[in-house]
Each structure stands twice: as structure tokens, then as C-alpha cells.
Amino acid sequence: MRRFLLAAACLLTFSTATQAQTLRIALREDPDILDPTLARSYVGRIVFAGLCDKLFDLNEKLEIVPQLATAYEWADAKTLILHLRQGVVFHNGEKFDAAAVKFSLERHLTMPASFRRSEIGTIDQVEIVDSATVRIVLKAATSPLLAQLTDRAGMMYPPKATEAAGKDFGQRPICSGPFQFVERVAQDRIVLERFPGYWDAKAVHFDKVVYRPMPDSTVLTANLRAGSIDLAERVLPTDVATIEADAKLRIVSSPALGYEGITFNLANGDRSKAPIDQSALLRQAFEAALDRKALVDVVFAGKYQPNAQAISPASPYYIPDIPTGPRDLARAKALVRQSGIPTPIAVSMNVPNTPDRAQLAEVIQAMVREAGFELKINLIEFASSLQAAAQGNFETYLIGWSGRADPDGNLYSFMHTGGGQNDAHYSNPVVDDMLDRARQISDVADRRAAYAKMWQAQRADMPLIYLFSPVNIVGHTAKLTGFRAVPDGMIRLQGLALGK
Amino acid sequence: MKSHLGNRIAQIVPTLLLVSILVFGLQQLMPGDPAVVLAGEERGDPRVLAQIRAELWLDRSLPLQYLHWIGNVLQGNLGMSWHIGQPVSQLILQKLPVTLQLGGMAFIVAVAIGVPAGVVAAVHRNGFWDYVANAIGLAGLSTPNFWLGIMLILLVSVNLGWLPPSGFVPPTEDWRQSLATTIMPAFVLGNAIAAILMRHTRSAMLTALDADYVRTARAKGLGEFRVIVWHALRNASMPIVTLGALELGTLLSGAVLTEQVFSIPGFGKAIVDAVFNRDYPVVQGVVLVTAFLYVVLNLLADILYVVVNPRLRSG
Secondary structure (H helix, E strand, C coil), X not given: CHHHHHXXXXXXXXXXXXXXXXXXXXXXXXXXXXXXXXXXXXXXHHHHHXXXXXXXXXXXXXXXXXXXXXXXXXXXXXEEEEEECCCCECCCCCECXXXXXXXXXXXXXXXXXXXXXXXXXXXXXXXXXXXXXXXXXXXXXXCCHXXXXXCXXXXXXXXXXXXXXXXXXXXXXXXXXXXXXXXXXXXXXXXXXXXXXXXXXXXXXXXXXXXXXXXXXXXXXXXXXHCXXXXXXXXXXXXXXXXXXXXXXXXXXXXXXXXXXXXXXXXXXXXXXXXXXXXXXXXXXXXXCCCHHHHHHHHCCCCCEECCCCCCCCCCCCCCCCCCCCCXXXXXXXXXXXXXXXXXXXXXXXXXXXXXXXXXXXXXXXXXXXXXXXXXEEEECHHHHHHHHHHCXXXXXXEEEXXXXXXXXXXXXXXCCCCCCCCCCCCCHHHHHHHHHHHHCCCHHHHHHHHHHHHHHHHHHXXXXXXXXXXXXXXXXXXXXXXXXXXXXXXXXXXXXXXC | CHHHHHHHHHHHHHHHHHHHHHXXXXXXXXXXXXXXXXXXXHCCCHHHHHHHHHHCCCCCCHHHHHHHHHHHHHCCCCCECCCCCCEHHHHHHHHHHHHHHHHHHHHHHHHHHHHHHHHHHHHCCCCHHHHHHHHXXXXXXXXXXXXXXXXXXXXXXXXXXXXXXXXCCCCCCCHHHHHHHHHHHHHHHHHHHHHHHHHHHHHHHHHHHCCHHHHHXXXXXXXXXXXXXXXXXHHHHHXXXXXXXXXXXXXXXXXXXXXXXXXXXXXHHHHHHHHHCCCHHHHHHHHHXXXXXXXXXXXXXXXXXXXXXXXXXXX
16 A cells, blocks of 8 residues: 555656756745736735846845946936946847836836836936936935835836736736746746846846745745745744754845834824823833843744834944833833823734734733733734724734835835825924935935934834834755845845756 | 426526625625725825726725626626736636636545445444544544645655645646645545535435335345445435535635645635735625536536436426
8 A cells, every 4th residue: 555655656746857947936925916117015026036127236235236227327416327238138129228218217107006106206307318328307306216226116118018018017027137927827826937138147047937925834834845945035933943954955044124113193083092192201111111132032033133213234224322122111110100191001002913913912012011001902904904004093003014225215104294104194393304304315424314313303202113123034945056135035036046 | 307407597697696796795894995905005195095996996886886897797807806917807717727626626535535434334333434434524524624734745745755745737737746736635625525425424324224215125135235325325315415516616615724735726815815905806706706606516416416316307
């Protein structure tokens, strides 16, 4: 019987010979639409990294490096000149040139339902100087623009094919990346194949790349161990030990750009009348009662980094002076007394219903109870929690942000008066002023100074308590070489190779 | 009989219309504005929300939205997925063969284990084999699919390396690999249904074995095998067919957890993802197709009743 089973299994077992040139990547979710102008999801950006080249890229140190643009210069604070790479063609054979750049940026800016408009809305017009040079004129000096061009807003389209495809572009995307689109079966796989005309073809070592969504971490780890995938993104910290114990696998960790935090409803509807939303002292007490290191140790196996600001420790704009701890219960109790509000102080917290966030909320609940807060955890499905936040139906909200390379992307829309994601309806003229100022200057030291001043005002109001910065944890087979851990978490396929 | 079948076929259209109204109406009760979900980081900008609502007809009255959708459906257009920008009909066509294959194989596993086990248990009533079959049935019923799936992956794929741990390969591409990728999930799904089928087969067989015609058959000197299979089982098969059709219908509506564990892109995963993403056209399309499959299966069960029960043919 055993022999029969073994023979049957052998008959059915995967044939590995044909997969030698295929890289299989597990994603934590199924991406949304594969159109860089209309796409919204973090995971979609990972697929675009193989499919669509951008004007600029980021390196491991978060520096902006050339990709389709070979160089840039600021003619003045509002005029950016881009010099374009020569000899680049799109997957359909169309030539990449200044006209394509103008077309692509204008598509990002004008297409109905474009999600890139707010990222590069500062662009007033795009002018063609010659076929290899573009002049971008801005409405106002905007230093985060270059960083935006390292992401989806910097992805370029072939004008004719894109025009022809119209709104259906996302069904068969055509770009100029190292791999071209083959097929997509929703919730199952996205298949790309090597683009022979790629300008940097020598850096590409696979014939095919298959992205497979695997939302469950146990399933993902089992697949990695069984060898049916070569690389997995966003491995859970609690799975790291299992993977490290397997000699056939490797773990690469690098600081990520995002954060996790607690947003307080300061002025968004009736729910903002809760004592904690009306008292900065109570919010400061709440923060003092938290032990960030213990939170990270208990829920994320100590892998994430305690952080009290929106900026990742990987960024040059990270300010080490902002303390992440230690917990100061005596101060927390003193602040509560100072507020004059009798304990226990009831606080309700909306928490998206995922196991790690639920656990995180429970640990927070235990910590703040000692300072006199009675935290009620309101577990709520993710989409519903977003709506509740937008409508002001929350007192506090435990939520994270995937993060952007430029600090502006982690701050402006959350902290600026009227910002798109300012669910707290927070408004402080000093904070607004500093955020606006930081947008207009490009010198790193000057921008840091503006942000430092912003943090001073922000931390006095405490509209959002930052808890930690996640870490990008990638698990891959030991045979894989050339993986570059860039803080944006994207999987760059150039340079990756599978050994025997 | 013909008029009975005719009536059942005529009921299909109003049933599906009712389902379409129900699914459209019920999803309106879901919290979470699809425009807010779709707007993502732009959700604070009222202009973006208004633009999305206008484009997706979310700013019209509910009856108008329904009529717009059902009008398109009647012309064969199930709409576009709001989340991934693909036609819903294309998504369904990608997933239907997967669900049919997985559901079909699971059903074969369930029948192959459940019916013989039920017959054996009934024949050996209160004997050793009855207890064995009951124990297996109880284990099958009480083992969560999710857990069994992960255990099988760890044992068969990770430790023994015999089968791929997940994914789906269409049989047209490579039938061996297709079988290899679906055999474990089909077993996991079929196992639970086998237990239910076993218990129903056992009780139906116990009734049949006590009936006069079985005693008569034995008195006529027929062999025990022939008595059990041709006389008792055939008469006991009515409830088994009813239950089988219902269970097959359930299988075809997708098996969320099993599909999740084995990364099988079937209806279950499609509908759960669509609900979480508030992708209404996909939810509506998949539910409508599933309801259609259910109705057709019930019709087939009706036809099968006639095959196994000649008394119905005169009606």
C-alpha cells in the first residue's frame, strides 16, 4: 500500500525541471487593478516593480537614483528638467521619449478617478524640450515631487497602446519594465515573462515571474518550506524563527517606511466629545502609560522598532530626540490627576479585525488600565473601520500606514488642516505652517528643522500616538541571490538570480 | 412527470430574479461605503468620493441602480469588478472550472467513502464495523477543514515532499499536476461531507433493511450482496440523492477555508475578497451564478428521483 501511495505521489509530483527559470513570489494579498494611475494597494506596487519602470528609483539608503530619467536639475524652485534614458522601448515596441513622459504624467494628472493626482498635483505643465529632455513646471516649489516619481506617479506608458486600451489598460498593462504581462487569474496568480527588449537586460536572470497571493501566514510559511515558492514578502515576525530554523531558507529584515498608531478624534463629529479627545493631558497620560518595547516584544516577537513619530528610523528625517519610552506610569497618573477627570476614564477604540491588531489592542488595554483608563476594544472589519473613521464614528482608532519615501507622504495628509486622511480633523496653524514650509525646501537639514518644529507642536496636542515602525521581513530560498532590501518593501527583480 | 419538470424549469427564472433582488438589497445593509474603500488614501476628498459615486452609479436611487445592473445582466453583461478592473464574467469563467473540478472531486471522495461506509455500518448494525464507521464519521465531522488542510500540507508536502502544497493548475495545461494540486483539498472537503453522507446512508439503509421487500428478497434466495445493493440501497438512495444534491450545491458555492489554505482560486475566495473590498458587481455576479448552479442541481436531483424511484414516473 505504502509503495503504491509513493508511486502515485511520484507520478503526481511537480516536475521541477521546467521551473528553473521561474521565480515564484508569494504576496500577502491579491493586488487591485494593474493600472499605475488607478491602483491603490501596497501589494500592487510590488507587481509594478517587475512590470513598470519609473523615472527614478530608490536605493537601500532611500536615495533617489536614475531609472528612466538619467539625470535631473532644478532650473529654479518651480522648474524641473529631466534628462531621459535613450534606447528604451515599451513592451509593445513603442519608443520611450519625452512625448511618452508628457503623455504619462498628463494621464496621471487628468484621468478621471486617478489616484496619482494628489501626489503630483503640483505639476502645472509638462513641456517637451527635445526627444530626450522634459521640462516640468510646478505651480509651487514642491520638494517631495522627486520621491513621488520613484513610485507609481513616475511609471511611464506607451502613448498609442494606452490610448487604445482606455480604461481597460489595467487588464493587460504595457510598460517598460524588465518583465511583461502574460496573464492574471484573480486570487490565484499574476504571470509576467522576461521582456527581451529591456534596456538593462543583463540584470534580468529569469524567464518568468509568478506572483501568488497567500493571505494566511501559516500557509505562506508552509509553502516556503515546501519549496513551492521562492520568496515571500511581509513574513510575520512570529514566523521568523520557523524559517530561520530551516537551512534551506533565509530571512532578510530591513526597516520599513510605515508606522502603526492610535488616532484620536479631536473634532470630527459628536464622538469627539469623549474626555480623551478633548484633553491633551489625557492623551499624554495615555502615551506615558504605554510601553512600546513591551508591545513590540509581546505581539511582534521583538522584531519591529518602537517609534514615537511617523518617520521611519531608516529615513534621514527621523529625529532621534523624540523619546520612544520608557513607560512612565507615575507621570501618566499625575497627568490624569492634573486633568481633573475622575477615573476610570472610559475610552473606546476602533480596531480593524486582524489577529495582530486585536492582540495589540489587548496589550494596550492592560497597560493603560493601570493609569486609570478603561479601554473598550471595538473590533471592526477593515472597510467598515475606514468608513467609521471618515464619518467621525470613533473616539480612538488603531490603524497603520504603509509609508512613503518622503516624510511628506507620512505627514501632510494626516496632520495638515483638511488633509485627505486627517480623520481626527486636527488643526494647528504651527503644524500646518511647518508642513507647508517643508514642502517648499529641498535642503535636508532645513527640512529636518521644519519637521522638528512641527513635532514640537504636534506632540503637545498629541492627535496621534505613534507606536512602532514595522520591519520588512522577506523570506526566501537560500538559492536566491541578489536580493536588495530597500525600505519601501518593493521586490526589485533586477539582479535577482536562483542558483542550483 | 413532464409537467412536474416543466413546472420546476419555469420556477428557475423567478427564483433567480428573487435571488438577484435579495443579494442586491442585502449588500446595501453592509456597513462600509464602497466609495470610501475605493478612494483609499483620497477618502477625505469629497470631490473624489463624488466622482467615484457618479462613475459607479452609487449616487442614484437603489431601484435605479438595481434596474441598471439587472438590465445589463439580462444582456449578458455582469459588469466590471470595481477592485481589479476586470469583467465579472471573465472572473467567473476563470473560477467556475476550478470550483467545478474541486467540488466534483470532493463529491466523488465523499460518495466513495460515505456511501459504502454507511452501508457497511448498517449491515453490521451495532457490530465492530458499525463502531469503526461511526468513529470515522464523527472524526470527519468534528475535524475543522482549516486544521486538517494545514496538517496535510505539513505532512504530505513539507515533510514528505510528495504533493505540491498549494495552487491550482488547469487540467488542460497539465492533467497530472492538476490532479496533484487538487487531490489534498478535495480530500479535505470530501472528508467532512463523507461523514454526513455516511450517517444518512446508515439510517436510510437501516430502515430499508427492516422492510418487508428485503425479507422477501432474502426468502427468494437472492445473494446477500444483491439484496443489499439492488434492493435495500436502491430504495435507501432517495434521501442520499437529496442530501448529495444539497452538499454538491454547497461545494459549488465555494469552500472559503479550504480554498484559502490551499490557495485555490475558486468561488469561495472570490466572494470573500469581494465582500471585504466592497466589490459589489463581483458579489452579485458570483451569487447569481451560484444560485443558478443550485437550482440546476436541484432539478437534476428531481430527475434522479424518477430514475431511482419508478413510482414517480406515472405522475
